Amino acid sequence: MLRTIGRRLLLLVPTLFGLTLLLFFWVRALPGGPAVALLGERATPERVAEINELYGFNEPLIAQYFTWLGQLLQGNFGVSIQTQRPVTEEFLRRFPATLELTMFAIVLAVGVGITIGYWAARRQGKPADHFAVFASLIGITIPVFFLGVILKWVFAVQLGWLPSDGRQDPRLDATHYTNFYVFDGIITGEWDAAWDAFLHLILPGIALATIPLAIITRITRASVLEVQNSDYVRTGMAKGISRGTIRGRFILRNSLLPVVTTIGLQFGLLLSGAILTESVFAYPGIGSFLSRAIFTRDYPVLQGFILFIAVIYAIINLAVDVSYSFIDPRVRVQ
């Protein structure tokens, strides 16, 4: 068990290593060189020479790479060109926002998705099932940003039920210890702040959750269908085991295996969907900062954030793989 985890972590290292190589050479491969890319229209020959000196772009490539790698390993991911603050700091400031949103979306996706998937499978062939299948198909193909825009229009602009932007009403002077706004509101006892933060999570959360929700619904449904028609379920029923036990311990538990596997993948979808969703709702997480960094060619931010996200994604996948062996005893025996 621990050996598997250790092995997987070890495998992670060359992958990340390769990623840094890729990122490094991407930036250097840009036309005109990285200095021109950094400066944009303001690139005059003198400024280019200055930047080259400052960032050491004139050194041989290998040397540059190892200097950069060394900095990375020391935790120095450079400074954002736009905000002039360390990339690490920018990431840590905004990550709780995205994490809060992502957790909300995952809870929604898993909770609702498994429920609907199970419900549809139990009513296979009936109109309810067809509707669920169709709805999940739409859920998969609808673009996140379109859904976000529609939600915003219906619930914020037209009905005014929910706020349309941001994380919190600026008029509420809320204290933030952990930067997880809902949590902060709860631990400081500022219930109105917590509630307000929660309201701000709803629309972007729904938009973000939709695709994973649809996928989880489909997988749950397919899995439950397969399990409920299997021999051991039939045997259980023949033996007279109560319906509740059959549903809970036989069907549900065994059909959850494939679902757990995809949750890790969904996390990746959520992280990438965050870019689009946060743009639509002006939600100040890493997604919106990243999209701004794209426009302003803020390369240190781009490189740093991508590496961070890759690490997080890999760790999540590893955690899911490990949990898989807890849930499925067959895997454990190996």
Next chain:
Amino acid sequence: MTSAMLPPAPSGGPVDDTAVDDKELLAAKTRGGGFWRDVFRRLRRNPSAWVGGVIIGIFVLVAIFAPWLAPYGPEELPGQQYITPGHIPGPGEVAGFPLGLDRFGGDMLSKLIWGARASLVIGIVSTLVGLIGGMILGLIAATFGGWVDTLIMRFVDILLSVPSLLLAVSIAALMGQTPVAIMIAIGAAQVPIFARLLRASMLQQRSSDYVLSAATLGLGRGRITMSHVLPNAVGPVIVQATLSLATAVIEAAGLSYLGLGGGVPQTAEWGRMLTYAQLELAVNPWIAILPGICITVTALGFTLLGEALREAMDPRTRAR
């Protein structure tokens, strides 16, 4: 195969009653025709295949015949005089603009039609990039094995270590603001999928009987790969290509929504139309709704067809 294949008993005698009550199965057994005929036959019976096919057909036709179908050019702004700060005409309000105008004064109908063309081109090219790149990598990895295989798969893992949209976004961002950048970016994100697919398919085929017998007969490795293994691996690749087209359309829209892909604000691309539509939601929601529906329906068409194809090729449901 069942006893429906046996000739009827010459006289009297017990007749096999496991009659094939399914006309289609009977046709399959008597006409045969091989894998593809079979797939096509099953596809024809699947309603979602039809729906998907029709949607794709319309989309492709609109895209190809855009210059003749669209009343105005892709970047024309014929309706500028009808735009006021608080009012943008919606569908049916102004004669000559059946679907209304956008915030710049462009005709929505024309924009949507030209957008179909842009989406089709980007979708096809990026899927091709992913397909060809992935197939080459998968082919090399599976054929040579050993350290070549490991190296290539490590590279694929690296590409997969970042969620695909993020990967596409970063590549497009670093490459510059051109449509070509988008196509390569989305394609690059698809490469690992195809590479893994082809490699797995080939490895699976490799241990199958017909390959072993071909090798016994003395066929060289290259020959075996080309004329035996590859054609059989094509099936899943086609399914994946169709599904990737759906993803490509959505991701392309997403990237142009973020502003990557160059062009001017009034460029006729569905994703780009949504970027600016956001600002006018209270004034005229149709500017946002129409392109969004186009993206969704198009992606839906490809998804339906792809899934129907997958079902038609699934060996478990085939060998009945």
